[in-house]
Amino acid sequence: MAELSLKNVVKRFGSYEIIRNASLDVADGEFVVFVGPSGCGKSTLLRMIAGLEHITDGEIHIGDTLVNDVEPADRGIAMVFQSYALYPHMTVEQNLAFGLRMTGNPKADTDRRVQRVADILQIKELMQRRPKQLSGGQRQRVAIGRAIVREPRVFLFDEPLSNLDAELRVQMRVEISRLHKELGTTMIYVTHDQTEAMTLADKIVVLRGGNIEQIGAPLDLYDNPANQFVAGFVGSPKMNFMSAEVTATDSDNVTLTLLNQGNVRLSLPLKNPPPAIGDAVTLGVRPEHFAKAGEGVADLTIAVDVAEHLGNTSYIYANVAGGEQLIIEREESRNEIKTDTLTVAIKSSHALLFDKTGNRLR
Structure with missing residues (x-):
């Protein structure tokens, strides 16, 4: 587990500024959700934390380490994407173990971690199936399991439930909340779904046009928005x-x-x-x-x-x-x-x- 800190982070593509002086402190074990309209920069900010996008200016710290120039694989993070990104020719067990085996992790430890993930996510009966034999919810469990098996310091989620139907989203939302309580790991989660943000987050970060408009606990933002944009964006139905x-x-x-x-x-x-x-x-x-x-x-x-x-x-x-x-x-x-x-x-x-x-x- 680890604290996360962003200090005056800026991201530019040419002359266009996507993220403007973003500063944020995430406590060890905290669940933080980024919300905002399409194009506001929330996924870009997540990808900079992951190391998938270079930052133009500012600093990102994970724990006590400045990670601006640290490769994604060395940051101690694991990311769950909107697309499940599973290898179609591998079984669930092989998908879970693949990353560890590629890094030369000992087989005994890899097997232990895979079995632990199977227990946590209750997917033991799926271990010998391939992705095409799984439902959307089951595939998302496997995608999350592939992140858990790495035992990262920080989990990053980029709209992981947007491909699921309404009933499965509710089910997976409950499972992610339970998972956070069980693992106690720092989690950063991007969504456009108001219900996900309000029910999952310890802290919500509201973005607009590359700026952080307000940071606070879900009910604090709901009851005490800083401005009209936050008031209109947080809550469903809207204000x-x-x-x-x-x-x-x-x-x-x-x-x-x-x-x-x-x-x-x-x-x-x-x-x-x-x-x-x-x-x-x-x-x-x-x-x-x-x-x-x-x-x-x-x-x-x-x-x-x-x-x-x-x-x-x-x-x-x-x-x-x-x-x-x-x-x-x-x-x-x-x-x-x-x-x-x-x-x-x-x-x-x-x-x-x-x-x-x-x-x-x-």
Whole structure:
């Protein structure tokens, strides 16, 4: 096991900067997840840690070792890719043992490690099969097993579950979480899946355009996003954003008018210096932070577009003026919502406020 440290890491392709001054500390045994939109640099950052991409500037340390110029095979890392990358002509047992045998590892130790992996991943009955005889989930177990057998200091996962169907993703997510608890090894995981990030991570790193926007525990990012981008990216369904204008302020409160919601006014407590009257701002409310009419700080009457009934919960989608869409969570799915309109209230205790540049005001 090992700590991992990135200090002002930069990656350029020609004049184009992919990663900008990324700094990150990962504790020994920590599970860290990189998330962000496509093209934000999360896989590039992972590949630089692995040594598959050279860094342009900065430092990467694994344990006490500066690894900028250390070959991938000598970094003490193992990587699991989106594609399983198994040798089709080899059995599972041979796939697991191949890397160790190529490095001249003693046969007795190789056999011990392979059997240990088979026990951990519960794949003993698959050892004599070839990849084409395995399901997607079984192939991914073998791919993970090939990483475990190396007994690395750091595991790297690059969207390992994206090729699996929904049910298998849930199953493998549980298995990876169990594996981390059992091995206690440092793990870095790249995904675009919100559920994977929220359920697996000890710490999430949110990237955008090569910049690290925020680092924190999953629920910290969910409850206290640093800016509008993080607020909108972390969480599924995503946070609702409503255009508003400041109509009054004092030292502790700000009063807003929601521009596309029938000019609804609401007041929010504010700790930061208040914006100026007339400023354009954005109110952020998560789907679960709407209440029944009369139980919040302001009532909204919305036109129901689509209602998704998911057992004990419903999600109501409403298109409103100005092109905004609201997603509202209701625990009333057993009584299907059949009306064309619905009145809900905003809970001020969880509402967030952002200025026109996306910086958080509340």
